[in-house]
Amino acid sequence: MALSDKELKTLTEKAHQIRKDIIQTLIWSGGGHAGGALSQADILVALYYKYLNIDPKRPDWPDRDRVILSKGHGGVGYAPILADKGYFDKELLKDFNHTGSPFGMHLDGLKVKGVDASTGSLGHGLPISVGLALGARLKKKDWLTYCIMGDGEQNEGTIWEAAMAACHYKLSNLIGIIDNNKYCIDGACEDIMCIEPLGKKWEAFGWKVIDSDGHDYTKLCPAIEEAITYKDGPCVIIAHTIKGKGVDFMEDVAAWHYGGLDADKTKKAIESIDKMYANK
Amino acid sequence: MAEQVGGLTYTILDADKMTAAEIYGDVLTQIGGQRPEIVALSADLAKSTKIGKFGEKYPDRFFNVGIAEQNMFGVAAGLALAGFVPFVSTFAVFVSMRAGEQVRTDICYQKLNCKIIATHSGISFGQAGTTHHCTEDLAIIRSFANMTVIAPADGFETAKAVQASVDWKGPVYIRIGRGFEPRVYTDDKFDFTIGKAREMRPGTDVTVIACGTPLVGAVDAADFLKKNDGLSVRVINMHTIKPIDREAIEKAVMDTRRIITFEDHNVIGGLGSAVAEVIADLGKGCAFKRVGIPDEFSPVGYPDDLYHHYKLDSEGIIDTVREVMGKEFEEDEDWQDEF
Numbered sequence: 001m002a003l004s005d006k007e008l009k010t011l012t013e014k015a016h017q018i019r020k021d022i023i024q025t026l027i028w029s030g031g032g033h034a035g036g037a038l039s040q041a042d043i044l045v046a047l048y049y050k051y052l053n054i055d056p057k058r059p060d061w062p063d064r065d066r067v068i069l070s071k072g073h074g075g076v077g078y079a080p081i082l083a084d085k086g087y088f089d090k091e092l093l094k095d096f097n098h099t100g101s102p103f104g105m106h107l108d109g110l111k112v113k114g115v116d117a118s119t120g121s122l123g124h125g126l127p128i129s130v131g132l133a134l135g136a137r138l139k140k141k142d143w144l145t146y147c148i149m150g151d152g153e154q155n156e157g158t159i160w161e162a163a164m165a166a167c168h169y170k171l172s173n174l175i176g177i178i179d180n181n182k183y184c185i186d187g188a189c190e191d192i193m194c195i196e197p198l199g200k201k202w203e204a205f206g207w208k209v210i211d212s213d214g215h216d217y218t219k220l221c222p223a224i225e226e227a228i229t230y231k232d233g234p235c236v237i238i239a240h241t242i243k244g245k246g247v248d249f250m251e252d253v254a255a256w257h258y259g260g261l262d263a264d265k266t267k268k269a270i271e272s273i274d275k276m277y278a279n280k
Numbered sequence: 281m282a283e284q285v286g287g288l289t290y291t292i293l294d295a296d297k298m299t300a301a302e303i304y305g306d307v308l309t310q311i312g313g314q315r316p317e318i319v320a321l322s323a324d325l326a327k328s329t330k331i332g333k334f335g336e337k338y339p340d341r342f343f344n345v346g347i348a349e350q351n352m353f354g355v356a357a358g359l360a361l362a363g364f365v366p367f368v369s370t371f372a373v374f375v376s377m378r379a380g381e382q383v384r385t386d387i388c389y390q391k392l393n394c395k396i397i398a399t400h401s402g403i404s405f406g407q408a409g410t411t412h413h414c415t416e417d418l419a420i421i422r423s424f425a426n427m428t429v430i431a432p433a434d435g436f437e438t439a440k441a442v443q444a445s446v447d448w449k450g451p452v453y454i455r456i457g458r459g460f461e462p463r464v465y466t467d468d469k470f471d472f473t474i475g476k477a478r479e480m481r482p483g484t485d486v487t488v489i490a491c492g493t494p495l496v497g498a499v500d501a502a503d504f505l506k507k508n509d510g511l512s513v514r515v516i517n518m519h520t521i522k523p524i525d526r527e528a529i530e531k532a533v534m535d536t537r538r539i540i541t542f543e544d545h546n547v548i549g550g551l552g553s554a555v556a557e558v559i560a561d562l563g564k565g566c567a568f569k570r571v572g573i574p575d576e577f578s579p580v581g582y583p584d585d586l587y588h589h590y591k592l593d594s595e596g597i598i599d600t601v602r603e604v605m606g607k608e609f610e611e612d613e614d615w616q617d618e619f
């Protein structure tokens with residue numbers, strides 16, 4: 001499973017394209033959750049282009065791995081990946097957020113193929129993931145459930161109720177990934193509601209904790225592999241990311257949690273992304 | 281424009297530059313200067329709800345508890361038990377459902393002096409979809425004993441509701457939209473009393489009862505129908521859903537014998553249901569129709585498109601009034617003596 005140079009190149013190129021697709025979708029949608037869409041991008045690209053056992057032609061295939069985007073406001077960054085994987089025509093994204101479109105800010109699992117659960121209200125994804133993991137075990141199936149959470153989202157009590165349950169049931173088929181970009185809406189997590197020491201908290205709840213860079217595939221991929229092979233209980237990857245990653249004027253700027261792009265900003269955003277990948 | 285209720289004053293400057301939510305944030309901040317017992321809370325939505333304005337002025341009396349709504353309402357209950365008057369603001373969906381039990385058991389059961397400003401209610405957050413819409417809160421929240429429920433129609437009325445709630449004993453739920461809704465009032469020179477409906481237009485043929493965002497369309501529709509159809513449409517602003525103004529509804533039954541309700545809420549359990557309860561209690565025949573979200577999850581879309589889709593804008597209200605007026609309604613000779 002180890003990451004080959006060729007795979008690294010493929011993932012990097014894919015992430016480059018996806019970041020530009022996200023900017024394009026943000027333009028079509030008239031604005032959206034830019035910061036979190038860009039911080040989670042490399043995590044989702046790693047899963048969708050290397051690890052997931054899925055078949056976009058059969059979105060309802062019962063034995064597929066499940067992905068629950070618990071930070072559901074990342075939908076504007078998730079839909080371009082699902083389109084690229086072939087779950088639906090990319091052209092449909094032109095209507096993102098428009099009246100009557102299947103795509104709103106938070107993706108609806110009944111309307112968007114490839115979405116395993118409708119999320120958007122924070123703190124719901126991990127309990128749902130615990131249920132999916134229990135379901136897989138009951139059915140004696142070996143598919144995995146991945147739950148992508150925000151760091152601000154860690155404030156929600158339901159996360160910790162589910163964390164306790166996952167440990168109690170020793171759910172080694174459940175992998176949590178925290179997009180630890182250090183910001184929520186009103187500012188830095190540290191200033192609004194401190195979540196640290198985050199790793200120690202998850203450890204105390206009985207989870208195996210893996211700390212990783214959330215953008216560098218040479219670190220992120222081994223972390224995911226370790227989580228997949230760990231069989232003594234649930235495992236969480238704390239992926240250190242940068243909110244707005246790739247667009248210089250969005251990086252680490254709380255106000256870019258949600259925003260819109262005019263022609264000038266679009267140009268600058270694309271230039272910034274291209275520049276970042278030119279150095280890779 | 282200065283206003284006084286219970287010795288509390290505020291001045292709305294630059295109203296044209298502020299959204300409804302910004303106006304309440306500003307007014308709450310001004311009132312906070314006169315009442316040191318007022319504290320404010322939000323759950324990582326201080327900016328989105330505009331209660332953050334209070335926090336900027338009084339950082340010591342403001343608690344942003346992070347993304348933890350259940351905890352927030354429990355903390356608010358504790359602050360109220362300690363003698364403070366908490367104003368709590370987050371999206372309506374998280375007040376009424378995520379933290380519904382904390383609101384009921386910690387706050388309403390204990391009759392605590394906690395004031396809730398629930399923003400982004402109904403389908404006002406159109407493009408965010410069902411996870412952020414809230415077409416259930418009136419049904420849920422008005423069933424909580426001890427709770428007062430207000431759905432102001434615009435920024436000026438929200439400011440009045442906030443002001444009136446300060447000295448109103450017990451918990452109050454103030455339900456507003458996203459904050460970009462059009463205005464019904466041109467200034468704040470009007471009376472606002474909790475529990476007392478306002479007649480926006482007199483009328484004798486039919487009564488339209490609305491609250492919140494649809495009120496502006498109702499007023500426009502009444503003016504249009506008067507001019508074009510010669511219809512006399514009474515428009516009632518039922519800003520307080522609980523305690524509801526029974527007298528205004530009973531009078532409308534007797535005077536117009538036709539009532540239509542409009543609300544940005546599921547037709548089950550909200551304004552329409554509350555009005556229907558009063559009509560049923562009265563026992564007098566009345567043509568009646570509820571317009572709102574017909575027990576479904578709204579599609580995604582721009583709020584204006586969605587209001588149009590659900591006939592909650594002036595065009596939809598005109599259509600519905602014409603439809604109700606076009607129906608045969610049996611006039612009963614001795615109707616006045618019944619019961």
Ligand SMILES: Cc1ncc(C[n+]2csc(CCOP(=O)(O)OP(=O)(O)O)c2C)c(N)n1
Pocket residue numbers: 033035036037039071073120121122123149150151152153154179181183184185243257323324325347349374378
């Ligand atoms: C229960 C709930 N409360 C509040 C919100 C509003 N909200 C949307 S995104 C967000 C901040 C999320 O921060 P984080 O989890 O760190 O996500 P990211 O920084 O990756 O965007 C909030 C408070 C919500 N969607 N759900």
